[in-house]
Amino acid sequence: MxxxxxxxxxxxxxxxxxxxxxxxxxxxxxxxxxxxxxxxxxxxxxxxxxxxxxxxxxxxxxxxxxxxxxxxxxxxxxxxxxxxxxxxxxxxxxxxxxxxTTQRMQSPHEKLPHRFQYIADMLAALSSASAAEAFLIRVHIGNYALFLSGMFHAWIERRQQRGAPDSSFYEQVGKSSFRTAATHKLAYQLELAQVYGQLAEGFRDARLALNELAQTVWKPNDAPPFSL
Structure with missing residues (x-):
């Protein structure tokens, strides 16, 4: 994790x-x-x-x-x-x-067989996941949404013009996922409940900070390191 x-x-x-x-x-x-x-x-x-x-x-x-x-x-x-x-x-x-690392970006945990490329697939996987697996997937959704909307904001905006989800979608699903994860017992055991709670409440501010960082260390106009 x-x-x-x-x-x-x-x-x-x-x-x-x-x-x-x-x-x-x-x-x-x-x-x-x-x-x-x-x-x-x-x-x-x-x-x-x-x-x-x-x-x-x-x-x-x-x-x-x-x-x-x-x-x-x-x-x-x-x-x-x-x-x-x-x-x-x-x-x-x-x-x-x-x-x-692309492989890590697509996997909620090294011990889980899941490899995801779409948030919709992650959400669908929740219906058949165990409680522990659901927690890992929820965290991964939040992480994934923050990473994409933070480091590849320009790419999201370009895709939005073709009908793909916009930044508000990533913000909504990211906040919701972190909020759910923050209440899970594993979050407390991992001492991450407070971090998840902060990301649930301050997702947009964190995303804006990463937008600035992307301009400095990334190529924000490029697509993410995988094919969508």
Whole structure:
């Protein structure tokens, strides 16, 4: 599943990159020990405005993990939309990281046989799914709707002109799916109930943040990495 765990997967190279960038900004040495030993200190450092600028340089993109790359950039655009929750930024960053792989984008969970290409198929699968499977599919619908409407908004608008669903459809189905998932016992066991609840209430703001991010790191006029 998509979990809010990008910050837990940063590498030694990631921390070295952050330390080097911030040391140049502050004209003082930022210790790797500070970054590694104090999560609160780490989170504050990751909010520094110099990091997204450095990550968007060629050197930054090849020097860090996808987890750091997506977390810092996602956190930046979410804050511009007034979304300050770091766990939510971590979750959406993990979503972008995982959905950059087509196979992961089409599967709710590695242990489920389902491979989906249409939201309509996901909704239809709910009728025969077990409670646990339905939860996984609901989460996947929400993730899928947010990813498509956030990172491929221009593509959705072009298809809308030919009668395909518009952004409001993705927003509606995404909010509904996250709202249902937030009340499931598995959401509490995974410590994701609050994240799902926030996405249910603030789906549009999160989508707008990803629209901005897509303009920077994606080719928003392209189609998604699969055929529809």
């Amino acid at each position: 998509v979990l809010a765990n990008c910050r837990a997967q940063f590498t030694a190279t990631d921390f070295d990159f952050v330390a080097n960038v911030l040391s140049k900004q502050a004209n003082q040495h930022i210790s790797l020990i500070e970054l590694l030993s104090d999560p609160e200190c780490r989170d504050e450092m990751l909010d520094h405005e110099a990091l997204p600028q450095a990550l968007l340089s060629r050197e930054g993109q090849v020097a860090v993990s996808q987890q750091l790359y997506f977390y810092v950039l996602t956190r930046t655009v979410l804050r511009r939309q007034g979304i300050e929750d770091r766990e939510l930024a971590d979750y959406i960053a993990a979503l972008l990281w995982q959905f950059s």
